[in-house]
Amino acid sequence: MTGRIFDLQRFSIHDGPGIRTTVFFKGCPLRCLWCHNPEGISSQPQLAFTPDKCIACGDCVKACPETALARNQAGRAVLDRARCTACGACAPVCDARALEMVGRDLTVEEVMAVALRDRDYYAASGGGLTLSGGEPLAQPEFAEALLRAARRERLHCAVETSGFAEWPQLERLLPLVDLWLYDYKETNPQLHLSFTGESNQRILANLRALDRAGARLLLRCPMVPEYNARQEHLAAIAALARELPNLRGVELLPYHRLGQSKLQRFGFSSRMPASVKPPDKELISSWNAYLSSRGVRLLQ
């Protein structure tokens, strides 16, 4: 069995405790406007193109069966996304790595081989393996197989999820997961639908069910000015935190624009207006101060 993975990040220190390796699953059922990992949205392998790296050798043009690649006056590659089927024929001939396929099908053993190279660091720091994405629950069999393998190696396992999945899929993973990093994006169901393409009803139901089942939970909340960064949403986060006895804490993830530059490599344009700015330090502090005042345990 293989899983479709778009990155294996070592020395990952923001996705759970300690030093971790994060496995990024490709494919996500949500379409969050502010997505910071846009290469994780599609479940299909995608062609990333970085024109700056092109050395004008022309090999890709010969390799492309769809005539999606051509050369400009300087001899450098030009990609016609309308013709490109992301078949991947060009990437292997591009030594300059201007053309790269994002999304590889890896076996559990292949992922574990990388993850285990850092096991001493996990042991010393209380770290381990984190499944993220994309949405790991969108490849439930592979997620389960990987978690089983990691548990056999006694690695601490975390899963970062949007919670948008069928409950039985979550339930199956319950005994395999040490920590759930559960994304909570918007309280108002209508707004949730418009921001992410789906309502939050199932997400909330799964969250409560996980909590009832005794899962260790961390709530991770992206905070996007002009979108979900509103008082009523913060108040609802505080209320949720009080309601869920197994919740270990809340982490606010302030909006940033690092995902924007990635979009260009995939030929997408941003759905976020340029006018939306990352929140400044004072604003972030005021959110955290509010949650603290409501007795919420914060992770920063």
Add this chain to the structure above:
Amino acid sequence: MRRAPALSRRGFLGALGAAPALAAPATPSTETIAALRRDILSSPVAVALHRARVFTGIFQAHGREPWILRKALALREYFRTVPLYLRAGDRLAGSISETPGAMPVLVELGIAENNIYTGENPNRRGYLRGQVSAEIRDWWRDRNLWGLYRAANPRAAIPPSRALPESTQYKFISNQGHLSPSYAELLRLGLGGLLTATRARRAGERDREKLAFLTAAEQALAGLSEWIRRYAEFLADSREMSRIAAKVATEPPATFREALQLLWLAHQAIHIEGHGYSCTPDHIDQLLLPYYLADKKTGTLSDAEALALCENFVLKMYDNTVWGPEHHLTQGLCVGGSTPDGRDLSNPLSRLFLEAATNLSLPEPLVWIRWHPNIDQQFFDYCLSRISRGTCFPLMWNDKVVPAGLIQLGVAREDAYNYIAVGCNELAIPGQFYFNPGAHANYLRSLELALTSGRGYRADTKAKPLAPPVPELKTFEQFTAAFGAYLRDSIRTSYATEMTLLDAQMKWGQTPLTSCFFEGCLERARDLAQGTKYNILSCGGIFFANAVDSLAAIRQVVYQNKEAALDDVAAACAANFKGHERLRAKLLAAPKHGNDDPRLDDLIELVERLRDQPMKEICRDPRDGTRFGNTHVVRSSAVRTGRVTPATPDGRPAGTPLAGSVAASVGAERSGPTALLNSVAKLNAPRSWQTGYQVNLRFQGAMLSNPANREKVRALLNVYFQKGGQQLQINAIDTEILRAAQKNPEAYRDLVVRIAGFSEFFVNLTPDMQEDLIARAAHM
């Protein structure tokens, strides 16, 4: 004589005190220390000539005496006559020259006129030219170490080594250096006690050479004592300083301040005697601990007072280090460590010295700690927290690895655990073993010769080829054998050259005073240069990562994928990849060291072996036949040598920086710090890097300033050292801050960064060195 332009130690920064520092402001513990720091930093860079005049006069008057005696007589005369001064607020007597900020010219070794001052910054080279009178310069021309060496070795080119020019050049402006004198006996017996013991030895000696040495040692010690006594008179207005000077001129110290003062005076005297390139004053936190504890017990010393004295000591070291803008002395200060049975040696003084040094935000002394498995983790956390303050200190060695390497070279276990950091990133044992390069393995030139049938890219060598020509290198093993043959030759020829330098050091580079602090010198009545307890020379080999990456690229592109021939690779390198962009992309796509890639494991071992094997066969210490150690000392040459090094088969363009660390080539690090450190741990340090390598790691500032992140970094480093990493040096400054410092240097003038073998104010670096640092991957 030309007047020195008014250039301050702040380098070319212009007006002082104009703008407040925005990043990494120094935080001296008292206003007096802050004022002293400002005073030292704003001193003009200048030359002091008293030493040159005295040495010239004595050497002229005593032409028939042995060299070592002339040196000692001149040193004593200098101590008797040098005009004394004390900077305002300075509570430790003892200065390098007669004028604040001015550095003496060591005429009996070499003179700046010879244009042999080396420099990190080419724009500032030769600044001291024209400062020494023609009369003095001309008299020494054929009479000092450099002149005599030249006469004895008419065919030796200066510098003998193209790849590592400063390693040989420093030997003509400095005595040996790279050493740490042992001060335990000095503190125990006092100067008077040492002098008595030396006299007693001399009394029964009949052998002429031994008598010359012992007489010289006695003269030097007597001079030191006289110098200190002169301070007692000079400082009559400052009663406590005067009392202390009068006491330690002969007696052993009893208090922390007395011990610190004596230790400084002896250390300063060693710099005056031999320039003191890369000196570290013994294990200062261990030696001074009994005095500190006794004073604390009697209530005569507070921690605030002790901190201020430690800061004062650090400032004295810095005041001693700016040898013209052209170069720093790379002085060291090393604290902590462990005993052979694993007991932690860190103590309250280790912490005070660390606090003092990092409070002052100065590029020198280089501050080191020794990690070990039982290190107090709170102390280690404290060390890491100091790195985020805008210095790169402390730098780290590993007790799990360094002693093991020294033991392999024949050092006794208890001595091996007494090792100390000296110089850029070299190793020594106080009073027992000093670092000295004795050969050099030139990886990249050897690769070039193997790729061109021995001709070089520019066909610039006429030497007979030492390996089969390129068409006969059908397999990768045949290619590496050819590479090995040229590497062996580079070791052989550099060894021969270096031995002529050692011979010159032994004849005209003696240091009778420094020798008094080395085991076996007084007992066997011979100078340090003739040998001490352990005589370990080192074979250097730099830019290891480029060598490994180049071999990996050649193996993949030429021998595995057969995408190009060796001749194509040679042509591409010769042309700096112009017209060979496609081949360069293939070379770049090969696996690169620093990413924990198992495909490189055998090549790491291979390069180590191709250097170790010939070194073992060829290199022997001529004094006692002992084995060489191996080292990787880069200092500033990763950028400077990079400028004159042709393109390399790893895809690196000509003129760009080479690898400043054994961890990875520039820009090759793509898999994060765990992968980087795992890669380094694959090097066999005890077997193949006994006398030191260096590893650079760069973080964004918040990784060490934020306690939760710092805990993760601490775990990372604990694992790295457990896995066998020998050394580590960290920069933790955000890229944005470095960019801001480039735009507005005046506001960031206290920012201290680690380059390779030295540390410097960031704003004093050349633009290409600044870029080299910024180009290192900065981990979150």
